[in-house]
Amino acid sequence: MHWTVGRVRITKFTELETVGGTRFILPQATPEAIRALPWLAPDFTTGDGKLKMSIHSLVLETPTRRIVVDTGLGNDKQGRSVPVWNDRTTPFLETMSTAGFPPESIDLVICTHLHVDHVGWNTRLVDGRWVPTFPNARYIFGRTEYEHWRDHSEAADEIATFADSVQPIVDAGRAELVASDAVISDEITLIPTPGHSPGHVSLHIRSDGAEALLSGDVAHHPCQMAHLDWSSTVDSDAAQAIATRQALFSRFAETGTLVIGGHFNAGHIRRDGAAFRFQAVPGSGSA
Numbered sequence: 001m002h003w004t005v006g007r008v009r010i011t012k013f014t015e016l017e018t019v020g021g022t023r024f025i026l027p028q029a030t031p032e033a034i035r036a037l038p039w040l041a042p043d044f045t046t047g048d049g050k051l052k053m054s055i056h057s058l059v060l061e062t063p064t065r066r067i068v069v070d071t072g073l074g075n076d077k078q079g080r081s082v083p084v085w086n087d088r089t090t091p092f093l094e095t096m097s098t099a100g101f102p103p104e105s106i107d108l109v110i111c112t113h114l115h116v117d118h119v120g121w122n123t124r125l126v127d128g129r130w131v132p133t134f135p136n137a138r139y140i141f142g143r144t145e146y147e148h149w150r151d152h153s154e155a156a157d158e159i160a161t162f163a164d165s166v167q168p169i170v171d172a173g174r175a176e177l178v179a180s181d182a183v184i185s186d187e188i189t190l191i192p193t194p195g196h197s198p199g200h201v202s203l204h205i206r207s208d209g210a211e212a213l214l215s216g217d218v219a220h221h222p223c224q225m226a227h228l229d230w231s232s233t234v235d236s237d238a239a240q241a242i243a244t245r246q247a248l249f250s251r252f253a254e255t256g257t258l259v260i261g262g263h264f265n266a267g268h269i270r271r272d273g274a275a276f277r278f279q280a281v282p283g284s285g286s287a
Contacts, residue, residue: 001283003206003266005258006207009061011099012135012283015072015092015121016055019046026051028230037226043280044222046266051221053263055117059101059212060205062187066101067108069136069203069214071165074120076127079160079252085116092121093133106134109186110263111141112216114149115234116157118134119165130168132244139169143177145199193218193248195241196232201249212258218248220263225249237241248278 002011022029031049034040043054060067073080075088093103113117117173122139124132132139149166153159169175178184180192180201190201196217203214217232218241224230228245231238252259253276260266266281 001265003212003258003260003281005205005212005284006187006210007063008205008207008212010205010212010260011059011061011101011258012056012091012149013059013096013099014054014056015090018051018053021033021052021053022051025220025232025234026223026230027233028227029221033227034223037223037277039221039277043267044278046279051223053221053267055263056091057121058260059096059106060188062185062207065107065185066105067110067188068106068121068137069105069110070112070118070216071109071121071133073117074123074133074165075202076125077120077160077164079157079164080116081155081157093124102271103134104136106137108184109134109137109139109190110188110203111139111145112202112214114141114145114162114166115197115198115217116161116165116215118262119161122165123168130164132169137174140182141166141169141175141177142190142201143181143197143202145197146175149199195237195239195244196235198236198284200244208253210258211255211262213248213252214260214262215248216262218245219261222261222264222267225269225273225276225277227276227279 029212034049053071058069080086088133121133124133182190187207189204193200193202205212207228220232231241235241267278270277
């Protein structure tokens with residue numbers, strides 16, 4: 001799937017698609033509650049109320065750069081709490097290369113946050129060592145986010161993720177720690193969107209009068225636009241996450257901004273009473 005925002009082209013590469021799993025990530029999103037939101041089907045849910053979600057990376061092509069936003073799960077990783085996330089052997093990099101994006105062609109990697117399903121392809125295993133997957137790229141980490149996980153990782157999977165997918169980038173001298181509102185390029189600025197994690201950021205793209213928002217995990221699914229109080233089981237601060245959703249969705253509702261989530265496809269945010277709904281936009285479209 002791809003979309004065009006001014007002179008920026010966005011291509012989605014899916015690593016894993018799932019249907020259901022509400023108890024794991026959004027326990028309040030029961031099939032009954034989801035069926036009460038008919039605008040979600042068929043783009044974001046099945047007819048019987050199961051959530052459609054994906055783990056994916058987005059490749060941005062600006063006039064001067066090639067940028068990967070979030071890097072999914074990765075291959076050969078171990079110590080993950082979800083069994084199917086361990087010891088993966090997928091052709092993800094080959095798929096990107098076949099589409100014209102070999103790893104060495106990437107200039108920049110931006111991680112919206114440092115959770116396990118957003119940093120995995122930061123590294124790959126070579127001769128028993130974790131090395132940067134994108135050898136010519138600088139890796140952008142929010143300073144607040146990086147320092148939190150460096151200093152406060154306690155769960156076994158958090159420790160494993162930091163050790164194999166974040167620290168090797170720092171050790172290789174490829175990491176750049178930035179403020180949560182940093183200007184990345186002429187087209188891309190970060191927006192601080194904490195709550196899901198302490199230093200979570202979203203990306204605001206502006207080019208030739210068109211705009212896009214890569215929202216990361218501010219919401220895991222569009223149902224959280226209708227129910228701002230539905231927080232993920234892995235949000236670090238549920239109250240802050242709710243406030244962030246309210247502020248971000250209010251800012252971009254009814255603006256025509258193309259919005260792409262960290263686990264769902266593109267659309268536009270519409271106001272719906274005191275909350276919001278999401279109108280899907282097909283792939284291969286323009287903002």
